Each structure stands twice: as structure tokens, then as C-alpha cells.
Amino acid sequence: MDVAEAMNRYLAHATLERGLSPNTIEAYRRDLECYRGFLQVAGIATVAAVDEQVMADFTAGLRTGVPRAESSVQRILSSVRGLHRWLVREGIETADPTGVTRSQGRLPSLPKALSVDEVERLIAAAAAATAPLGLRDCALVEFLYAGGARISEAVGLDVDDVDLDDASAVLRGKGDKQRRVPLGVRACEALQAWLVRGRPALAAAGAGSSRLFLTLHGKPLSRQAGFAVVNDAALRAGLSAKVGPHTLRHSCATHLLEAGADVRVVQELLGHANVQTTQIYTLVTAERLRHAHAEAHPRAR
Numbered sequence: 001m002d003v004a005e006a007m008n009r010y011l012a013h014a015t016l017e018r019g020l021s022p023n024t025i026e027a028y029r030r031d032l033e034c035y036r037g038f039l040q041v042a043g044i045a046t047v048a049a050v051d052e053q054v055m056a057d058f059t060a061g062l063r064t065g066v067p068r069a070e071s072s073v074q075r076i077l078s079s080v081r082g083l084h085r086w087l088v089r090e091g092i093e094t095a096d097p098t099g100v101t102r103s104q105g106r107l108p109s110l111p112k113a114l115s116v117d118e119v120e121r122l123i124a125a126a127a128a129a130t131a132p133l134g135l136r137d138c139a140l141v142e143f144l145y146a147g148g149a150r151i152s153e154a155v156g157l158d159v160d161d162v163d164l165d166d167a168s169a170v171l172r173g174k175g176d177k178q179r180r181v182p183l184g185v186r187a188c189e190a191l192q193a194w195l196v197r198g199r200p201a202l203a204a205a206g207a208g209s210s211r212l213f214l215t216l217h218g219k220p221l222s223r224q225a226g227f228a229v230v231n232d233a234a235l236r237a238g239l240s241a242k243v244g245p246h247t248l249r250h251s252c253a254t255h256l257l258e259a260g261a262d263v264r265v266v267q268e269l270l271g272h273a274n275v276q277t278t279q280i281y282t283l284v285t286a287e288r289l290r291h292a293h294a295e296a297h298p299r300a301r
Contacts, residue, residue, distance in 0.1 A: 001092055003039055006047045007032045010083045019175045023152060023223075031079035034062075047087060052097045055080075112247055113254035113284055118239060119145055122248075125237035126229065127190075133216065135198030137229045139190040140213055140221075144230070144245050146187035147171065148252035148270045151226045151245035157212040159195070164188050173271040181269055253281040258288070 011029060014020045020028075038058050044050060058080075062073045080098060087093040114122065123145070127138035144154055153171040162169045167183045183191070199214060206218015213221040221229075227244050234243035253266050267278040 001047055001087075002045060003036050003047055006083065006087060006092070007036060010086050013086060014082075021152065021174055021176075024174060027075075028079050028082070031076040032083060034076055035080050035083075047084070047093055050084075050097050052099065055097050112240075112242070113251045113288075114239070114243070114247060116255060118237075119248070119251055121237040122230075122233055122239060122243070126233035128236070129233075132194075132198035132201050135190075135194045136202070136213060136221075137233060139187075139194035139198075140226060140229055141233060141248065142187040142190040143169070143183070144248040145252050146184045147181040148249050148256075148266075149181065150249060151223050151230075154245070155211070155213055155221045155223055155226045158210045159199075159212050160210070162191060162212060164192055164195075171271065174273075177271065179268065179271050250281070250284070253278070254284045254288075257281050257285045 007029075011025060011032070014028060015025050035058065038061060039045075039050070039054075042054065042057070044054065059073075059077065062068060062076060077098075081096075084093070084096045084098045088096050123138060123141050126141040127134050129137050140154060143149060144151070147154075147169060149171055150173070153173055156172060157169065161171075162183075164183075167185075167188050168180050169183060170178055170180050172178055199212075202214040202216060202218050203209070204218065205216070206214065209218065209220050211220035213226070215221055215225065230245050230248065231241070231243065234247075235241060249270065253270060256266050256269070257263065263275060263278055263282060266281065267275050270278060272278045
């Protein structure tokens, strides 16, 4: 089968049968286009012509060509493995050449997590924006941190998805899977203030959207705009320019584990299908423990 046709059929399968989100599909497409570009340069037009040597060359090229973080390399390789596993499973190909691409005991990179004090500064900076946007930004940041939500899940919320009496919200995650997450007192207070004193003014400027978070013109807040809200607040708070919505998700998980929460509980909160994905946060807390010990213990140096 032609490489381009194989890619398109695999992406259609991921969209229609696995129900993956448009953002995930687009990420797969970019990764596989990178792979297809390499095969074109190598003069390989069909997936049947790909063997382990080709995969070894592709893997080496990812690390020696355009500068990429190791996490990006592994993500691209994961997408390529998914394609070839699907080809074998469907009987289109008989062999999977991607075994040589598997990571050999590489430790995962630790996600960035803010301290509790840094989170407080970030929320205060978000709330300081001009009303009613300050009410919205504060509610968004509080929600991301309280619920460990992805930005796509937060901006996809409708007003009816939030139950302040029950202090919870229903999120729609990857594959359109739903989960209910609890919200703390401060998140509920920020959401209540936004719903009562902020959102009505913005909703009046739009066409009656049911989305919880709106723009100044009453339209649903986009993922990009949500990222900008967090990033701008981080800069005003004197934090790193790299702080974004996912930083708050990492921080939520890290702080819960540091306070003694069970990893399975955190897995459910974050909506991870596999607990191994959640267990990376245990490495974060262990690293913070080592750092604190080295800094504070009188016999650590």
C-alpha cells in the first residue's frame, strides 16, 4: 500500500472508530507527515518496503536533524508505531518494523509544576485584569488548577456542566469520555462571581452561546485564547513565560500526591486511561523531596 494511503486510512480509523479528538488527530497527522517526508527522500513509496534498517535510520535522523526535544522524538515514534501496528492488525502488512524504535529505559522528563505560592501569585495576577475579564480569567485559572483539566476540556464546558451546589463539573476528555471532577471552595467562589457578575455582560454582546467561558464579544473562548489568559497572567506574576494551562494540570496532580492522595484517585481526576501515565507525577514529588532535603537538611551537603 502507498504510504500516503496508509496514513489516510489510519487517521480515518483513529477518527471514526477510536473517536480521538481533532487536536489529537492533527498531532498524529503532523508526526506521520514527518515520517512520510523521510520515506520520500529515501525513495520509499510503499509501507511494505519499510524494514528495521529504515526505521533505525529514521530514528537516528530525528535526533540528528532538526533540533527536537526527546519528548517530541518519542511522540513521533509513537505515532509511527501506531500506524504500523494498525497495518499488521488489519492484515495489510505481515510484519511490524518498528521494534527498533522503542525507548531503552529512557527516564521520562519531569513535567513542570508550580509551587503552591506560585499558583497563588498566578491566580492573583489573573484576577487583577480589568473586569469583567478579570472575573473570567480568575475563574478559568482556578478551574484548571482545581480540576486538573486540560484547556480543551475547560473551554468546551457549557454553563450546565458546572454544578456549584455539588461543587463539581462534568468534563469531556479524549475520545469524548466524560468524567466528573470535584471543585474546591475557592474555585466555586470564582466561578460563582464570574457567572453572576461577569458572564452576563459578555453574553449580552454575543449570540447567546451556552459555553461557560466567553470572549469580550460573547463568543466561546478558544484553546489558544485560554492559553493566552494563563500565559499573560504568568508573566504579570513574574513567572516563566513557559507557564501555560498544562502547567496547572501538572501542579494539581503534583500537589495532590505531595499531600498524600492515592495515585489511582489522581488518575481518575486527570482522566488518564493508564495509571502508568499518572505515575510520572510520583517522580515529580520524589524529585521535589530530594531537592528540599538537599537544601534544608543540615547533613545533606
